[in-house]
Amino acid sequence: MSKLAMDVPPKGGFSFDLCKRNAMLAKDGVQLPPFRKTGTTIVGLIYQDGVVLGADTRATEGPIVADKNCEKIHYLAPNIYCCGAGTAADTEAVTDMVSAQLQLHRYHTGRESRVVTALTYLKRHLFSYQGHVSAALVLGGVDFTGPHLHTIYPHGSTDTLPYATMGSGSLAAMAIFESKYKEGLTRDEGVQLVTEAICAGIFNDLGSGSNVDICVITKGSKEYLRNHLQPNPRTYVTPKEYTFSKKTEVLSTLVTTLKERVEVVEAGDKMEE
Amino acid sequence: MSHPSMDDMNLNAPHSMGTTIIGVTYDGGVVLGADSRTSTGVYVANRCSDKITQLTDNVYVCRSGSAADSQVVSDYVRHFLHQHTIQLGQPATVKVAANLIRLLSYGNKNMLQTGLIVGGWDKYEGGKIYGVPLGGTVIEAPFAIGGSGSSYLYGFFDQAWREGMTKDEAEKLVVKAVSLAIARDGASGGVVRTVVINSEGVKRNFYAGDTLPLWHEELEPQNSLLDILAAGGDGPAPMNE
Numbered sequence: 224m225s226k227l228a229m230d231v232p233p234k235g236g237f238s239f240d241l242c243k244r245n246a247m248l249a250k251d252g253v254q255l256p257p258f259r260k261t262g263t264t265i266v267g268l269i270y271q272d273g274v275v276l277g278a279d280t281r282a283t284e285g286p287i288v289a290d291k292n293c294e295k296i297h298y299l300a301p302n303i304y305c306c307g308a309g310t311a312a313d314t315e316a317v318t319d320m321v322s323a324q325l326q327l328h329r330y331h332t333g334r335e336s337r338v339v340t341a342l343t344y345l346k347r348h349l350f351s352y353q354g355h356v357s358a359a360l361v362l363g364g365v366d367f368t369g370p371h372l373h374t375i376y377p378h379g380s381t382d383t384l385p386y387a388t389m390g391s392g393s394l395a396a397m398a399i400f401e402s403k404y405k406e407g408l409t410r411d412e413g414v415q416l417v418t419e420a421i422c423a424g425i426f427n428d429l430g431s432g433s434n435v436d437i438c439v440i441t442k443g444s445k446e447y448l449r450n451h452l453q454p455n456p457r458t459y460v461t462p463k464e465y466t467f468s469k470k471t472e473v474l475s476t477l478v479t480t481l482k483e484r485v486e487v488v489e490a491g492d493k494m495e496e
Numbered sequence: 497m498s499h500p501s502m503d504d505m506n507l508n509a510p511h512s513m514g515t516t517i518i519g520v521t522y523d524g525g526v527v528l529g530a531d532s533r534t535s536t537g538v539y540v541a542n543r544c545s546d547k548i549t550q551l552t553d554n555v556y557v558c559r560s561g562s563a564a565d566s567q568v569v570s571d572y573v574r575h576f577l578h579q580h581t582i583q584l585g586q587p588a589t590v591k592v593a594a595n596l597i598r599l600l601s602y603g604n605k606n607m608l609q610t611g612l613i614v615g616g617w618d619k620y621e622g623g624k625i626y627g628v629p630l631g632g633t634v635i636e637a638p639f640a641i642g643g644s645g646s647s648y649l650y651g652f653f654d655q656a657w658r659e660g661m662t663k664d665e666a667e668k669l670v671v672k673a674v675s676l677a678i679a680r681d682g683a684s685g686g687v688v689r690t691v692v693i694n695s696e697g698v699k700r701n702f703y704a705g706d707t708l709p710l711w712h713e714e715l716e717p718q719n720s721l722l723d724i725l726a727a728g729g730d731g732p733a734p735m736n737e
Contacts, residue, residue: 236572236600239607350568374541380563382534382542394539 242353262430264392265295265306266420267361268404269385270413273370273441274363277417278306279392279425280450281432288432292450296438300325300336302445303364304438305345308390309377310357317358321345338364338371342381350379359389365440392424392431399423410439418452425454514683515547516645516674517558519615519625520657521638522666525694526615526623529670530558531645531678532686543686552577553698555593555616556691560643561630566610569600590616594626594634602632611642617693645677645684652676667692667701675708 265278278295281288297305297318303325307314321344325336342362349356360375374387386404388396399420408416414437424431435452438445518529530547533540547559549570555577559566573596577588580596594614601608614626627633627640639657641649656669667690674688688703 237604237607239604242607346564346567350564354564376536376541376564378562378564380534380567382545384542384544 262392262428263295263308263390264388264396264421264424264428264431265308265361265390266388266393266396266400266417266424267306267363267372267386268400268408268413268417269363269370269372270408270410272410273365273439274372275410275413275417276304276306276361276363276438276440277421278436279421279431280434280436281425281430282311283430291433294436294449296436296447298322299341299362300329300364302366302440303336303338303341303362304440304445304447305341305363306361306389308359308361308393313356313358314360317345317348317356318360320348335366336364337366337368338362338373342371342373342375345375346379346381349375349377354378361387361389363438363440365442370440388420388424390424390431392421392428395423395427396420410441414439414448414451422452422454514645514681515560515643516649516677516681516684517547517560517611517613517642518646518649518670518673519558519613519627519640520661520666520670521615521623521625522661522663524623524663525617525692526625527663527666527670527690527692528556528558528613528615529667529674529688529690530643531674531684532689533684534563535683540685545686546689548689548691548700550574551593551614552581552588552616554587554618554693555590555614556693556698557593557597558613558615558642559610560612561610562608565608566612569597569608569610569612572600573597587618589618589620590614590624590626591621591636594628594636597626597628598632598634601628601630605630605632613640613642615691615693617695619695623694641673643677643684645674645681648677648680649673663692663694671703671708678705678708 262281262283263279267274267276276296280292280295282290282293295306297307297314299305299318299322305318307318321341324344325341328340329336341364345360345362349358354377357377359377362373362375364371372384372387374382374384374389385406386400388400400416403416417437418435421435425433425435433455434450437448437451439448514533514535516531520527528548532544532547534542534545548556549559550556551570551574557570559570573593576596577593580592581588593616597612597614601610601612609630611630612628614628615624617623625637625640627635627637627642629642638659639653641653652673661669670690671688678684685705687705688708690701692699692701
């Protein structure tokens with residue numbers, strides 16, 4: 224089998240061999256594993272000094288809230304952050320992978336990472352998986368060419384926009400942006416508008432909820448405002464105390480320290496050929 | 497009565513550009529035009545996208561169909577053209593660009609869903625337009641239209657396009673055509689972007705959506721039968737059975 228592969232000269236362009244395999248498996252009755260869709264509201268906007276990213280903090284497993292306070296704003300580089308919607312494992316894995324690639328690239332080039340570099344790494348990876356890596360991202364950052372904001376879709380297409388929303392709550396958030404966004408916002412106006420947009424998602428979309436996370440990136444600095452707003456506090460706590468059954472009792476304790484069995488010689492003989 | 501749920505909207509549907517794209521040659525160069533709507537299902541994901549992408553200094557391509565596929569194909573072709581330009585030692589011709597697009601589109605026809613219009617100017621052939629629709633054919637033509645909105649423009653172009661237009665006439669024609677398609681095609685909308693390419697270089701233009709004529713009462717009639725009859729003529733000659 225491997226000899227056959229060596230005889231055929233490598234072709235340029237795309238390789239869709241696995242598509243044939245998947246089609247064959249589907250014909251044999253093997254079903255693709257179902258995906259967990261995580262509802263989310265993620266947004267980004269460009270203001271006068273840089274970029275503001277925002278996200279809600281609810282992670283769902285079907286109808287259940289799996290995590291009430293998860294982090295959807297992922298670190299890519301000191302000057303680049305990425306909000307992720309879609310399958311949580313996919314967004315986490317793809318942003319970690321590209322963050323590592325960017326660090327290696329920084330070592331190679333000796334320069335600060337550019338947002339378009341992160342964009343290209345992400346879109347190439349997602350396109351090569353033909354949409355099966357279910358990660359919808361809002362990528363924002365400030366590099367030496369200025370502030371940038373991009374959206375990346377699971378199939379690998381990208382858009383460059385002054386304000387963007389993604390996730391199940393994106394329509395609610397986009398309604399806020401379309402009515403209130405203008406160019407040249409100040410930092411506080413930008414944070415306020417992002418908070419409003421995320422709140423629109425939190426209160427009107429069932430897949431989004433809990434708190435608002437914000438990340439403000441400007442030239443040379445970033446502020447990660449974790450839980451900038453907490454509009455859903457836990458208001459009721461049961462007055463009954465929790466009691467637990469008796470644990471296993473400790474009868475006695477005996478600690479034996481490790482004894483040195485081998486003598487280490489500091490300056491040994493040189494190795495000789 | 498049921499509310500459409502978020503699942504029905506399928507916001508993670510493949511990004512497609514139900515689109516109107518046009519390429520027209522004129523005496524001295526080409527004019528490329530496109531609308532700016534990118535949709536995911538029924539939601540407009542980007543209402544001001546730029547579908548006219550640069551391949552080289554003198555060759556641009558209009559993209560339609562799947563956004564991801566067309567972006568990746570144009571990225572690859574830009575890379576190959578760059579290499580080709582370095583090896584050739586002079587600017588690449590429009591025909592070479594169209595051929596590279598065709599190699600990718602035809603060679604991966606089972607997997608790709610993208611219709612492209614390649615247009616540009618080179619010193620050998622002047623202004624040229626090449627259409628590369630879904631299957632990967634290459635058609636060299638004086639004008640090309642593509643995308644879902646082009647269905648509404650075939651008759652319009654048969655009547656309105658003519659040989660030897662000036663740059664301004666060609667650009668007006670493109671803007672009017674894209675506006676007409678936007679008015680009738682739900683998957684096209686937003687603004688009209690044009691790119692004019694000739695021996696002097698490249699000029700990008702932008703026509704805001706609210707300045708475009710929307711429907712028949714706002715458009716000037718061309719060779720209208722009503723005007724001909726009102727002027728006292730008998731109208732066009734009757735058809736013979």
